[in-house]
Amino acid sequence: MASLGFANPTRFHRLSARLTPPVGWAAAAFLLVGFGWGFILSPPDYQQHDSVRIMYLHVPSAWMAMFVYVFIALMSAMYLIWRHALADILARAAAPVGATFTALALITGSLWGKPMWGAWWVWDARLTSVLVLLFLYLGHIALSNAFDDRERGARTAAILALVGIVNIPIIKFSVDWWATLHQPSSVLRLDGPTIHATMLVPLLLSAVGFTLYFFFVLLLRARSEIIERKIHARRLRQSEG
Amino acid sequence: MSRAPDSGLVVENLSCRRGGRQVFANLNTHVPAGARAHLRGPNGSGKSSLLRILAGLSPPAAGTYRFTRSDHAALPGPDLLYVGHQNAVKPWMTVAENLRFWLTYTGSDADSGEVLAAAGLTGMADLPAGYLSFGQTRRLALARIWAEPPNLVLLDEPTVGLDAAAQAHLESGLTQLCDQGVTLVIATHGDGTAAPDVTIDLGEARA
Amino acid sequence: MRRAFIALLARDLRLAIRQGADTALTLGFFLLVATLFSFGVAPDERQAAALAPGVLWVTALLALLLSMDRLFQADAEDGALEQLMLGNLPPIGIVAAKCLAHWLATAMPLLFFSPVLALLLQLPADRLPWLILALLLGTPTLVLVGAVGAALVLGARRGGLLLSLLILPLYIPVLIFGVAAVADDNRAPLLFLGAMLLAALALAPLAAAAALRQAME
Numbered sequence: 001m002a003s004l005g006f007a008n009p010t011r012f013h014r015l016s017a018r019l020t021p022p023v024g025w026a027a028a029a030f031l032l033v034g035f036g037w038g039f040i041l042s043p044p045d046y047q048q049h050d051s052v053r054i055m056y057l058h059v060p061s062a063w064m065a066m067f068v069y070v071f072i073a074l075m076s077a078m079y080l081i082w083r084h085a086l087a088d089i090l091a092r093a094a095a096p097v098g099a100t101f102t103a104l105a106l107i108t109g110s111l112w113g114k115p116m117w118g119a120w121w122v123w124d125a126r127l128t129s130v131l132v133l134l135f136l137y138l139g140h141i142a143l144s145n146a147f148d149d150r151e152r153g154a155r156t157a158a159i160l161a162l163v164g165i166v167n168i169p170i171i172k173f174s175v176d177w178w179a180t181l182h183q184p185s186s187v188l189r190l191d192g193p194t195i196h197a198t199m200l201v202p203l204l205l206s207a208v209g210f211t212l213y214f215f216f217v218l219l220l221r222a223r224s225e226i227i228e229r230k231i232h233a234r235r236l237r238q239s240e241g
Numbered sequence: 242m243s244r245a246p247d248s249g250l251v252v253e254n255l256s257c258r259r260g261g262r263q264v265f266a267n268l269n270t271h272v273p274a275g276a277r278a279h280l281r282g283p284n285g286s287g288k289s290s291l292l293r294i295l296a297g298l299s300p301p302a303a304g305t306y307r308f309t310r311s312d313h314a315a316l317p318g319p320d321l322l323y324v325g326h327q328n329a330v331k332p333w334m335t336v337a338e339n340l341r342f343w344l345t346y347t348g349s350d351a352d353s354g355e356v357l358a359a360a361g362l363t364g365m366a367d368l369p370a371g372y373l374s375f376g377q378t379r380r381l382a383l384a385r386i387w388a389e390p391p392n393l394v395l396l397d398e399p400t401v402g403l404d405a406a407a408q409a410h411l412e413s414g415l416t417q418l419c420d421q422g423v424t425l426v427i428a429t430h431g432d433g434t435a436a437p438d439v440t441i442d443l444g445e446a447r448a
Numbered sequence: 449m450r451r452a453f454i455a456l457l458a459r460d461l462r463l464a465i466r467q468g469a470d471t472a473l474t475l476g477f478f479l480l481v482a483t484l485f486s487f488g489v490a491p492d493e494r495q496a497a498a499l500a501p502g503v504l505w506v507t508a509l510l511a512l513l514l515s516m517d518r519l520f521q522a523d524a525e526d527g528a529l530e531q532l533m534l535g536n537l538p539p540i541g542i543v544a545a546k547c548l549a550h551w552l553a554t555a556m557p558l559l560f561f562s563p564v565l566a567l568l569l570q571l572p573a574d575r576l577p578w579l580i581l582a583l584l585l586g587t588p589t590l591v592l593v594g595a596v597g598a599a600l601v602l603g604a605r606r607g608g609l610l611l612s613l614l615i616l617p618l619y620i621p622v623l624i625f626g627v628a629a630v631a632d633d634n635r636a637p638l639l640f641l642g643a644m645l646l647a648a649l650a651l652a653p654l655a656a657a658a659a660l661r662q663a664m665e
Contacts, residue, residue, distance in 0.1 A: 128620060135617030142613055146604035149260040155662040156600050160614065163596060163655045166647075236262055298530060299665035323534055327527025333466040334459070345455040346535050 008086050013226050016219045024216040030209030037202035045199075051115050056203055058108040059187070060210040061101045065133060066168055068098030068214060072140065073165045076158035088154040089229075091161065092144055093221035097214055099137035106130060117181055125174035126182035129167055136164040248309045249274035249424055250295070250393065255304035257290045264290050265443050267304070272426060272439050274310060277419050280428040282443030288428040289326065291443065292395045295426065296323040308424070310392050316422060318389035319347050325397045328382035332371030336362060339370050340384055351388035359387035361410050376402045386414050394418060396427045452537040453545050460549030470518065475557050478511040482565045493570050500571035501579070501630035505623055507565075508558050508583065509590060513616065515554045516594035517601070517608045519546060520660065524602050533664055539657035547588075547595050547653070555587040575630055578638075582629035585641040586622050592652035593618050599659035 038056030045052035072091045079087035109127070110120045121127065144157035175184040186195045193200055250272040257264040264287035272278040280288045294301050295308075310316070330339050341353040357366055360380060365373070370381060379402045386394065400408050416435060419425060427437075464471055485503045486496065523529040532542050562583060563576055571579065597615035601607040622644060629637035 123624065128624070132617045132620060135613070139610075139614040139617070142610055143600060143604070146601070146606070146610055148605070151261065152603070152662075152665075155665075156604075156659065159655060159659050159662065160600055163651075166651065233261070293664075296530075296534060298533065321534065323530070325527055325530055327525075327530070329526055329528040329531045331459075331463060331526070331528070333463055338462070342455055342459050343531065346452045346532070346537070348451065348536055 008084070009089060009226050009229070012086055013223060016223055020216065020219045020223070023212055023219065027209055027212035027216050030205055030212055032209075034202050034204075034206030034209050038199075038206060042198050042202050048116065051112060052199075054108050054112045055199070056206045058105060058112055059203060060207040061105040061108060062130070063207060064210050064214055065098060065102040065105050065130065066171060067211070068094050068101060069133060069136070069161075069164070069168060072098065073161045073168075076161040079154060079158050080162075088151075088158070089222050089225050090218065091158065092154070093218050093225055094214075095137055095141050095144070095157075097217050097221070099134060099141065101210075101214075102130065102134040102137055106134065122181050124181045125178040126171065129171040129174050132167055133164075133171060136160070136167060140164075249276060250278075250306065250308045250426065252295075252306045253304055255291075255294065255306055256302045257287050257294060258302040259287075259290060263302075268441075268443070270439065270441050272424055272441075274424050275419060275422040276438035277415070277425040277435070278427070278439040278441055279437035280426060280441050280443065281430075286443040288443060289397050291441075292323065292325070292397050292426065292428055295393075296321060296395055298323075308393050316390045316392050318349065318391035320391065321393050321395070322385055322391040323395040323397075324382055324385075324399060326401075328378050330370045330373075330378050330381050332369065334370060335367050336370050336373070336381055337366040339381060343385060344388060347385075349385075349388050356384055356388050359414075360384035361407070376404055376407055379403055380407055380411075383411060386411075386418065390418055390421045390423050393424045394426070396425070398428055398430065400429070449536055449538075449541065452535055453541050456532070456537065456542065456545040457549050460546055461553060464549065464553035470515065471553055471557060474511045474515045474554050475561065477514060478507050478558050479561060479565065481507045481510065482569065486569050496570040497572060500566060500569035501575075501627045503569055504562060504566060504571070504579065504630070505582075505586075505626045508562065508587070509619055509623060511558060512555060512587065512590050512594065513612060513619070515550070516591070516598050516615070517611050519550055519595055519598040520602055520663075521598070521607070524663070529660070530664065533660070539660050540653045543595055543599070543653040543656040543660065547591050550595075551588055551591045555583075555591060559583050559587065571630070579630045581638060582626045582641060585638060585645055586626045589622050589641070589645045589648040590619060592648040592656075593622075595656045596652050596659065599656040599663065602659070602663040 035056060039053050042053070044050045072094050075087040075091040075094070078084055079091065106127075109130075113122065114120050140157050140160055143160055144153045147153040147156065175182050187193045187200065187203070195203070250270075252268055252270045255268040256266040264285075268291070270278075280291065282288055290299070293299050295306060308320075329343070334342070337353050337357065340356060344351055344353060344356070354366065357363055360383070362377070362380060362384060365377070370378065373381060379399075383396075383399055385391075399411060403411060412435060415425060415427075426441075482503060485499070485507070489495075489499060489503075520529060523532065533539060537545070559580065562579060566576060566579055567573070594611075594615050597611045597618075600614065601610045604610055622641065625637040625640040625644070628634070629641060
């Protein structure tokens with residue numbers, strides 16, 4: 001059993017060594033094209049003028065904030081059910097990245113809100129629920145490191161991640177359920193996007209770039225976590241003589 | 242009395258991990274129903290961990306365990322009585338209230354006065370448990386042994402803090418339980434107690 | 449099972465009464481902080497009345513938060529939690545009984561004293577029923593969500609601090625709708641508080657029970 005628990009992270013370690021560089025280059029390419037198109041080539045909005053360009057940063061960040069959380073929740077469920085060490089490693093590796101995306105979404109949103117709404121911050125349902133998401137990420141990070149026994153921290157943080165999943169539909173539908181200041185979705189709609197192709201294409205390109213970037217950082221962080229664990233295991237063996 | 246070969250406690254290939262460390266591995270043992278087993282091993286060999294696994298509080302890393310009552314006599318008490326290191330005694334409730342709560346909570350109809358008398362704690366019933374000495378608190382934690390006999394009793398170092406008289410009293414209680422067909426697993430350091438039917442040495446079960 | 453539930457509820461209430469200090473501290477904190485506000489930020493009556501719902505809710509919420517970390521801690525420290533988990537009552541029942549006892553012993557006294565504070569903070573008297581109703585619907589949610597946090601941080605380093613980080617953000621929606629319910633003549637916030645209570649009743653015991661179970665391992 002002990003060897004089985006360790007074999008998978010080791011195999012993952014080897015696989016990820018091969019995957020990391022191409023994922024990183026692909027992320028760079030997509031981000032370069034997406035941002036270049038969005039920030040320079042795409043037309044300004046007829047109402048929002050050039051400030052609409054912050055969308056190419058804001059919208060993918062917000063999508064990633066939710067995507068990464070769902071990813072962590074999935075890993076957490078897998079960890080709780082199968083006690084798979086790799087699931088814990090990936091969840092731990094993803095949390096700070098997700099927190100950063102969430103913070104980025106909030107900051108860019110705030111910068112966008114100032115010229116559009118005339119305020120840096122409004123307590124509407126969308127903003128509040130995303131702020132709660134940020135705190136869920138921070139709580140997850142704090143909780144997973146709060147126990148002397150790391151498996152204990154992993155299980156506890158996993159339960160928190162699953163509890164927090166109720167927040168995700170609230171974020172997604174908050175703009176439809178409540179008459180919020182935040183505009184409703186214009187891309188992920190049942191009746192098709194309401195946004196013009198000259199904006200939609202660079203937006204989707206940056207979104208793909210963000211996603212690839214996430215997996216790039218995830219692989220890097222997971223690898224260093226595995227190495228850290230190997231060191232820890234070696235020290236434990238040394239202490240036992 | 243006749244004992245079916247696989248009644249009692251059967252442990253197969255049980256392994257325990259704690260904090261990423263292998264505590265014990267591939268433990269195999271059989272404690273027949275109504276037998277008394279002593280659990281031995283140095284500090285950190287996993288005596289408490291094994292008892293917690295057997296109590297169902299934590300899952301084993303690998304392996305299985307099962308407990309089957311002796312065929313002819315299912316005892317009237319609960320399936321399991323586990324007393325760990327800690328006493329679960331509330332200092333703000335009286336001795337009788339403490340005991341009565343646990344009896345009610347576990348669905349026992351035993352009279353708390355009688356149980357206290359059997360446990361040798363008469364006269365203290367109405368005293369807040371905070372006034373008890375360390376040894377007396379331990380005796381209160383162990384008092385449920387004297388309620389209806391449970392089927393399986395797991396005790397973690399029951400004699401810690403008990404004086405010679407209290408140890409002898411506990412010993413007589415345990416002997417009585419064995420005679421009634423109760424299966425006993427006791428983690429113990431001391432050698433002064435009655436001879437066990439089975440000894441489980443965790444010092445040998447290390448990976 | 450019902451017998452075990454009632455026994456646990458009765459035990460926790462008895463302990464709360466005997467150890468009156470915990471309830472008294474929570475209540476004292478609530479009264480003191482709310483009073484400080486009435487001295488500190490309200491030079492004129494109209495301003496005070498506008499602030500009153502927020503002040504009442506924030507102080508009640510913080511007072512409850514302070515009391516939450518003991519919910520399972522005391523039983524975990526003396527081994528009672530292990531014994532509770534070994535009984536016939538499933539972990540969900542343990543959580544439910546302890547939450548109910550905690551709400552009765554801690555939140556009820558807050559509710560009882562809130563009208564006094566409300567008047568002290570110049571809340572118009574006709575808003576009092578709304579305040580009581582909002583607290584009645586909101587505080588059980590706070591206790592239930594707090595129970596999840598309390599179960600998660602069992603045995604953690606700096607558990608109390610961690611607990612605040614975990615559950616204060618989750619208290620935000622209750623706070624928003626709670627304040628709105630007292631401030632406006634509008635049924636909607638109360639309905640939201642009710643909906644959140646139902647959701648918490650359905651989900652929180654489940655999550656807290658899962659956390660308790662893994663805390664035992």
